[in-house]
Amino acid sequence: MPDKPKLIALFTDFGIDSPYLGQMHAVLAASGVKQTVIQLIADAPRFAPCPSAYLLSAIARDMPGGTMFICVVDPGVGSDRRPIIVRDSDQWFVGPDNGLLSQVARRSGKAEIEEIVWRPEKMSNSFHGRDLFAPVAAAICSQEYKSGPGIQADTLAGAEWPDDLAEIIYVDAFGNAITGIRSSSINNNRVLDLCGTPVKHARTFSDAPSGAVFWYENSMGLVEIAVNHGSASQLLDVDIGSQIDILG
Amino acid sequence: MPDKPKLIALFTDFGIDSPYLGQMHAVLAASGVKQTVIQLIADAPRFAPCPSAYLLSAIARDMPGGTMFICVVDPGVGSDRRPIIVRDSDQWFVGPDNGLLSQVARRSGKAEIEEIVWRPEKMSNSFHGRDLFAPVAAAICSQEYKSGPGIQADTLAGAEWPDDLAEIIYVDAFGNAITGIRSSSINNNRVLDLCGTPVKHARTFSDAPSGAVFWYENSMGLVEIAVNHGSASQLLDVDIGSQIDILG
């Protein structure tokens, strides 16, 4: 298990515009962080820790060992929700205890979780990504971070959420509709029902006729509903939160 | 005061899409710049040096000492507007003399300002960010830049603009409407009038009922009009340039 992170990845719902991502990068750079900082995703489901949690868990699966994720989907910023750190094997996750880190904490079964009790001298009420989470990440990188009290996994927000979420959790820039269902959890012969449309499996885009709707195992290991050379989201009029039924 | 910048930050209205930001990054990298280059903001008010000037000044306040800002909101590119450098204590600002740097020059009261008279061998008429400002920034980083003639602050474009701008100067990705008014300049008991809607103060999002409009001191120290779990910009139908009245 590495002593310190090799890579930092930002997972947020800030939107790719706005100065907020740059301000977080600036804090990390000014803190002397030498690790590469990757802008991983800025359009996680907004104000929505639940679908974001399943997306984070799927993306993290294939991210390199030694990655520290700074995770900010934080509609309760400024309230008394706890800031936490989850360490799962060789990855770190820093963020709010609002369910966002529940799935990475749970899938390993042996994650170490702690509360962040450190506070900066000056902290805005609305931007803990810059004022709390980024400085904590920098301190972990420089091995100057002092651990806080441990937290039991079953007390985390979102601890009661299901293993797989049978909903659309993300729509990518191509209009592909990503679900919270791991494809390893269902057989390829299963048909999905997405808002009344039956959807069958195909291996990948180039195996489906142009314009046809299909589901496949995407590059994160999730069930994704797609249209070859088209937008599933537009064609089926679905978005984050749309329900999936797994038919016989 | 540091001899050379520790960090470079790009402040532009280019839009986050398009190849223009990448082309500026490439010039900096190819020039041997070792400093971290941060994509700070690419959606500054387009073609609008005035609101951009107030946004820049507010963001710069909390950016690290040693930051050099390359600032390109430059509708007059190709005309005879002067390119300039403003040095204010431990920050540098490189950009056009069209008002964009007026507020950072003025708030310190002791900024050093100079004209950029150096020109590259080859310069496009439409992209001075890549062809002029980035190379100048790289030369400052390598301490090979030769100073140009000094400029008096009161001759800068925008020197006559007010201390605070009672307008919306930026709408972020959440729909929060940021004004050019520093919150330190008004009391928390003041009510704002935004296009006919009275807006009262709250400490932060989590203190306001869901859907309620309020103003608060944002993380840049500006008065920001927001809606908890909603978009102030959409709800009030306001955008950059919308006027604010400060009521009694």
Add this chain to the structure above:
Amino acid sequence: MPDKPKLIALFTDFGIDSPYLGQMHAVLAASGVKQTVIQLIADAPRFAPCPSAYLLSAIARDMPGGTMFICVVDPGVGSDRRPIIVRDSDQWFVGPDNGLLSQVARRSGKAEIEEIVWRPEKMSNSFHGRDLFAPVAAAICSQEYKSGPGIQADTLAGAEWPDDLAEIIYVDAFGNAITGIRSSSINNNRVLDLCGTPVKHARTFSDAPSGAVFWYENSMGLVEIAVNHGSASQLLDVDIGSQIDILG
């Protein structure tokens, strides 16, 4: 001719949102790549290798020597289209053989082209940018890449495409409509016809009246149709694929 790349640039149609760019950055960082990685463009014409090829060629012209471009506009991912490397003087291009690299291969006249026959242990069917092209790029950077069989330029997809493409190939964030015509190929006194609108030459934005349509040599050396302080794309209702006629 440099032995190895000094700079890596990502040229994709992924959209600036979504986690896909970050996942590619992560593979490069985890592979020990020391070169600066530049997010060059993520909104290349989607699913459209032809206009993308002309855009890539124009952008590459002014990018630094030693740049390696990872090029992913790849609607046929998962099919049997070949992955290739084009080396043209001091630049590298890694991507699919679907026409995307045809113009960079052809304009030099002496590019070296080879097929990528290496495959990773595990490769998704839908994301070769992360699973194939980024690891190949990393191996080239560390000089551990073993060359594949050579390819003749005239067998590449797109080898028969014209030298200049008289169409809109890109619309930037300002609404400027970029064509696939190199401005060096036509005289400044030529009038263009864009969907019925005659368009004359101007030197640059500040030479044209506000609101007037003109064409000029843009910063990539291409003919670009623009409106001073406005959006040519909106005003003329044109988009990628709109045809240009060069009048007498």
